[in-house]
Amino acid sequence: MDKEKKILYSGMQATGTLTLGNYLGALKNWVKINDEYECFYGVMDLHSLTVRQNPSEFRKNARALYALYVAAGLDPEKNCIYYQSHVPAHAQLGWVLDCFTYMGELNRMTQFKDKASKHADNINAGLYTYPVLMAADILLYQADVVPVGVDQRQHLEICRDIAERFNNIYGEVFTIPEAYYGKTGAKVMSLADPARKMSKSDENQNATILLLDDRDTIVRKFKRAVTDSDACVRFDEEEKPGISNLMGIYGSVTGKTMEEIEREFDGRGYGDFKLAVGEAVADELEPLQKRYQELMADKSYIEKCIKANDEKAAYAANKTLRKVYKKVGLTEMIR
Numbered sequence: 316m317d318k319e320k321k322i323l324y325s326g327m328q329a330t331g332t333l334t335l336g337n338y339l340g341a342l343k344n345w346v347k348i349n350d351e352y353e354c355f356y357g358v359m360d361l362h363s364l365t366v367r368q369n370p371s372e373f374r375k376n377a378r379a380l381y382a383l384y385v386a387a388g389l390d391p392e393k394n395c396i397y398y399q400s401h402v403p404a405h406a407q408l409g410w411v412l413d414c415f416t417y418m419g420e421l422n423r424m425t426q427f428k429d430k431a432s433k434h435a436d437n438i439n440a441g442l443y444t445y446p447v448l449m450a451a452d453i454l455l456y457q458a459d460v461v462p463v464g465v466d467q468r469q470h471l472e473i474c475r476d477i478a479e480r481f482n483n484i485y486g487e488v489f490t491i492p493e494a495y496y497g498k499t500g501a502k503v504m505s506l507a508d509p510a511r512k513m514s515k516s517d518e519n520q521n522a523t524i525l526l527l528d529d530r531d532t533i534v535r536k537f538k539r540a541v542t543d544s545d546a547c548v549r550f551d552e553e554e555k556p557g558i559s560n561l562m563g564i565y566g567s568v569t570g571k572t573m574e575e576i577e578r579e580f581d582g583r584g585y586g587d588f589k590l591a592v593g594e595a596v597a598d599e600l601e602p603l604q605k606r607y608q609e610l611m612a613d614k615s616y617i618e619k620c621i622k623a624n625d626e627k628a629a630y631a632a633n634k635t636l637r638k639v640y641k642k643v644g645l646t647e648m649i650r
């Protein structure tokens with residue numbers, strides 16, 4: 316392991332397929348910065364259990380997510396890409412940290428309140444202690460930085476609080492992680508309602524671009540995107556949220572600035588603009604999709620990567636877990 320580099324930790328839940336929002340908001344940035352850090356990326360399948368999953372679909376999604384990480388450009392021979400559930404230390408440290416987290420703190424988590432209201436028939440304890448498991452994920456690897464979206468900011472804060480509390484009692488056991496918000500931080504909004512985030516659970520299929528949508532579907536969805544009646548491609552998130560969202564997407568895939576885009580489409584209609592955005596997105600996703608198909612067809616390669624990285628992750632995680640067990644005074648195992 317390269318000790319010169321700082322450690323980066325992140326992951327996504329293994330539910331459903333990824334959207335363009337997940338890609339531009341997270342995955343693409345991970346790829347951009349992954350050379351600068353020693354990186355761990357988890358397929359967060361234990362977190363997904365906090366809502367009911369269909370077992371066979373869940374298993375497929377988790378495999379697809381792994382392949383998408385790789386297809387998007389994360390190199391499984393340089394980065395550690397692994398399944399959270401394959402490394403028991405996550406659950407083990409999660410338990411210990413449960414005992415260092417106050418209910419009062421968890422009661423303040425806005426995502427818990429939000430999810431509890433959406434899944435009123437299944438407000439389980441896992442949903443409640445979700446942030447503690449997430450803290451365990453991060454702290455096990457002694458991560459310095461954690462790229463997360465704004466919706467995870469509060470979870471990262473509680474992770475830091477738990478780590479500091481633990482360190483205050485037992486000495487410097489955990490590295491205190493910093494949040495990393497990408498420079499572009501592209502927040503991709505729904506194509507049907509630009510006031511809402513693009514989400515895979517949106518009921519309106521035209522609202523969301525899925526990473527595995529084919530070219531025709533992508534172009535068609537962009538054609539239908541909600542805009543305004545002003546017929547001018549100008550960046551103004553307040554007055555023109557639909558157009559601004561499309562501009563953000565276009566800028567994020569082409570690297571063009573908002574001014575450049577305004578100039579490019581000066582005097583041209585929304586039809587032209589939407590088509591250009593659709594095609595640019597399809598062009599961007601095409602190599603990723605091709606690589607994804609290849610990976611899914613070659614099980615032996617992916618399986619080799621999973622095995623090697625599970626071991627690598629477990630090695631790093633167990634080192635921290637052993638230290639924690641010892642610090643809190645659990646009796647050592649006799650070997």
Ligand code: TRP
Nearest residue numbers: 324325326327328359362449452
């Ligand atoms: N809660 C994160 C999400 O839904 C996923 C996640 C779990 C995570 N553990 C993590 C992200 C650790 C970063 C670090 O997006």
